[in-house]
Amino acid sequence: MALSNEVEALVNQGVKLLASKKYDDAAEKFSNACELHLQETGRDDAGLLFLYGKALFENAVSKSEILGGQSEEQEEEKPQQDDEANEVGKDGTGNFSFSEDVPLAEADEDQVVAAEEEAEDEVQQEGPKDTKHDGNQQSASEEHEENENVPKEDSEFDIAWDVLDSARGLFEEQLKQHPQTVPDVPPLKGVRDEPKDQITKIKKNLADVYDFLGQVSLETENFAQASIDFANCLKYRKELYPAYSQLISESHYMISLALEFTKEEGANEEETLKLEEKARLQAVEHMKQAISCIKQRYSLPETTSKDENLLQDMEQRLQELERDPLKELEQQKMDILKGILGQATSNSSSEKEQDANKPVNDLTGMVRKRKANVKNSPNKRTN
Structure with a gap:
């Protein structure tokens, strides 16, 4: 189906923007072309939808690459931020500030015991705290359920897929004819x-x-x-x-x-x-x-052109x-x-080698132990 001059002009502008990698602007031109063609004819055009979906996809990819680059930069900046966080222990001029509070480990034991007893008395006087929610407060589970009921917005990739799938359906209808x-x-x-x-x-x-x-x-x-x-x-x-x-x-x-x-x-x-x-x-x-x-x-x-590295x-x-x-x-x-x-076998072998390399004097001790064991054995032969 031939396109009107107005639609054709929008398409030409979109193609130029697409070639210039201005995907967001190109997608807008193709979107306007699709809407105008639908108003003029009452039908969607597969070719226009394909161009629109292609521009949406390229735009989504370009944005995801930019966000990916930003996240990598943020990861690189983290060590610097950690260094700055370590400076918080200083007084802002680069000099360390010391707290007047005495560490618990260095405090007098009598003072510690007295403080603990005083704290226990206060807890007993106050009694258990009321942990019930007010009528205007929501529990975490209720908030979670409400968040689940809220419909998620489609991503730009989802929108691109839907537009391209619509173009696919129209092309397949054409092929059936x-x-x-x-x-x-x-x-x-x-x-x-x-x-x-x-x-x-x-x-x-x-x-x-x-x-x-x-x-x-x-x-x-x-x-x-x-x-x-x-x-x-x-x-x-x-x-x-x-x-x-x-x-x-x-x-x-x-x-x-x-x-x-x-x-x-x-x-x-x-x-x-x-x-x-x-x-x-x-x-x-x-x-x-x-x-x-x-x-x-x-x-x-x-x-003539062969990419051996690719192969x-x-x-x-x-x-x-x-x-x-x-x-x-x-x-x-x-x-x-x-x-x-292998390690167990190696350890066992090394132990045997150590026993074999012991001085000869140790053998007498071994023999004596064996005799003692035989003597105490219940299976000893008697003459």
Whole structure:
């Protein structure tokens, strides 16, 4: 559907702001474009919602990075603040001030006993204090219940996810209106290729939307949802690009990353361990496919730029994923047990060596003790 001139102008302004990394301003322009288009046509536009959701996501990421940087600076400032706090014991001029109160340990014992007896008398005279709440006061549990009933505001990541998910639903509705056919040859060769037909354009939009949905889920640590979104992104990218495409290897990598941190709760501990192991093995498989895509792309004669460091990093990551954490834990337990037994054996051996290295004169003492023991034994033979 063609956009009006007013909406088109807002979109162009938003795109420029987005390119300039002025995400907050860009999100506002795209929001106005969505509202104006809805007023004009009575319908939401998937493309406008996608741009709006993308700007919201980028804005949320930029703000979280700024807040993260501030928290790190605050952590660095803590030692200085602690030093300043230590100066409180001084009188403000840098000189130490001494209290006139005598420490209890240095006070006269008679004075201490008298003070304690006087305090006990005062407590008995006053009686137990009334700890009941006034009618206007609330208990901590009541306040906690009220806080739980207050609805939490959605974060900017949540809002971005909702907008992007709305765009996804509209794109999928558009795709249903066209015949579902998978071409024998991928219609797009690379990232910069533009779709030439409507079906390819819709699938590309769906792949991009699912990619951003997955990134939002990663940022909010919803790793299970992220793995689903990245898997749907991969499904459409496989229909659009050749197997060695950078976008396909990227999707495999992102799925592996999401699966690595996915924690699923089973009915019991054993089932939970099985689910975690299944996710780990799936992460390993996707990492292998990501590496295979990169190697295939690097083998092409037209590939001039090769990042060997990237390949090495991914292969190292694969090795880490292939390690079975349960087996490593059992091995650590065995190593600890061996260490304990080895130390005990070593101590026993050293004691035996010390006994063997004693002077010969000590042997007579040992023999005498043995004779004494035999003499006192109830099983002594008699002639």
